[in-house]
Amino acid sequence: MSDSVRAKFTDSATRQQCELVIPPGGYIFVAKGSDKPKIGIAHPGCPELADLTLELDAFHCPACGFNGRVSGAWAAGRIQAVTVV
Numbered sequence: 157m158s159d160s161v162r163a164k165f166t167d168s169a170t171r172q173q174c175e176l177v178i179p180p181g182g183y184i185f186v187a188k189g190s191d192k193p194k195i196g197i198a199h200p201g202c203p204e205l206a207d208l209t210l211e212l213d214a215f216h217c218p219a220c221g222f223n224g225r226v227s228g229a230w231a232a233g234r235i236q237a238v239t240v241v
């Protein structure tokens with residue numbers, strides 16, 4: 157198995173450095189308790205990956221409440237480059 161692809165970007169809401177994390181065979185929507193690899197956003201000061209909502213150009217972390225903005229088109233392009241659909 158190869159490693160996750162990580163793509164850095166600056167969150168346009170907080171100006172903080174975040175990272176789109178795409179594990180091999182990852183999914184954007186993963187049910188709680190599932191062991192499927194999750195695509196999400198690494199963000200400052202939190203070990204969890206935030207949930208990505210491409211159509212809203214946004215991400216949100218239920219663990220720490222972080223809200224950020226990311227281009228859905230950019231993120232979708234990164235994901236499509238990695239994930240074979």
Ligand SMILES: [Zn+2]
Pocket residue numbers: 199202203204205206217218219220221222
């Ligand atoms: Zn968080």
